[in-house]
Amino acid sequence: QSALTQPASVSGSPGQSITISCTGTSSDVGAYGYVSWYQQLPGKVPKLLIYDVSNRPSGVSIRFSGSKSGNTASLTISGLQAEDEADYYCSSDAGSGTPVLFGGGTKLTVL
Amino acid sequence: EVQLVESGGGLVQPGGSLRLSCAASGFNFGNYAMNWVRQAPGKGLEWVSGISASGGGTRYADSVKGRFTISRDNFKNMLYLQMSTLRVEDAALYYCAKDLHFGQQLSYYCDYWGQGTLVTVSS
Numbered sequence: 001q002s003a004l005t006q007p008a009s010v011s012g013s014p015g016q017s018i019t020i021s022c023t024g025t026s027s028d029v030g031a032y033g034y035v036s037w038y039q040q041l042p043g044k045v046p047k048l049l050i051y052d053v054s055n056r057p058s059g060v061s062i063r064f065s066g067s068k069s070g071n072t073a074s075l076t077i078s079g080l081q082a083e084d085e086a087d088y089y090c091s092s093d094a095g096s097g098t099p100v101l102f103g104g105g106t107k108l109t110v111l
Numbered sequence: 112e113v114q115l116v117e118s119g120g121g122l123v124q125p126g127g128s129l130r131l132s133c134a135a136s137g138f139n140f141g142n143y144a145m146n147w148v149r150q151a152p153g154k155g156l157e158w159v160s161g162i163s164a165s166g167g168g169t170r171y172a173d174s175v176k177g178r179f180t181i182s183r184d185n186f187k188n189m190l191y192l193q194m195s196t197l198r199v200e201d202a203a204l205y206y207c208a209k210d211l212h213f214g215q216q217l218s219y220y221c222d223y224w225g226q227g228t229l230v231t232v233s234s
Binding site for chain 1: 226
């Protein structure tokens with residue numbers, strides 16, 4: 001089992017929307033509806049943004065949304081703000097073996 | 112307020128052992144599954160192990176299976192990770208994390224995280 005594939009970096013200007021992809025296989029992302037996304041601000045612990053592909057925990061801004069198509073999940077951040085600058089990680093159930101995999105992380109830069 | 116406080120990290124030689132602890136408060140510990148997630152310095156997240164609310168079900172990443180053991184004490188509100196036969200690649204900040212959903216089963220969604228305890232493996 002390999003880690004899920006995310007772009008190393010993405011960038012956008014304030015007010016814009018950006019999308020971060022998370023590509024797995026038919027054994028993980030494609031097989032289950034159990035994809036989540038985390039935000040890790042510099043020097044901070046991870047924060048759960050999205051679970052079950054597209055659900056937001058209480059308190060998470062509606063600017064964060066998730067989706068999935070086939071073996072690829074996506075996180076979209078709309079109305080980009082400076083405080084969104086962080087590392088973003090996806091994760092997915094993976095069945096047998098290691099039961100959950102993380103992506104390598106994507107560094108978001110707000111220009 | 113949910114609080115998770117890890118302890119037990121430190122410097123250990125390759126092949127050595129270490130026991131991590133996590134003290135939980137601010138929620139009904141015995142009603143939630145728990146997880147350990149690690150992060151090597153400057154690297155990404157890696158899920159390590161999880162345990163059901165009762166402690167009867169445990170899961171491990173392939174990278175630690177057979178070397179690490181997760182356990183919990185619901186009377187003391189404590190989570191543990193016994194690590195043995197440690198390797199250089201096990202060096203990381205180890206986070207204790209609460210599972211999102213109320214109930215027995217692991218969902219692997221972590222809604223509260225401790226600050227982590229640092230494990231260094233070096234000769």
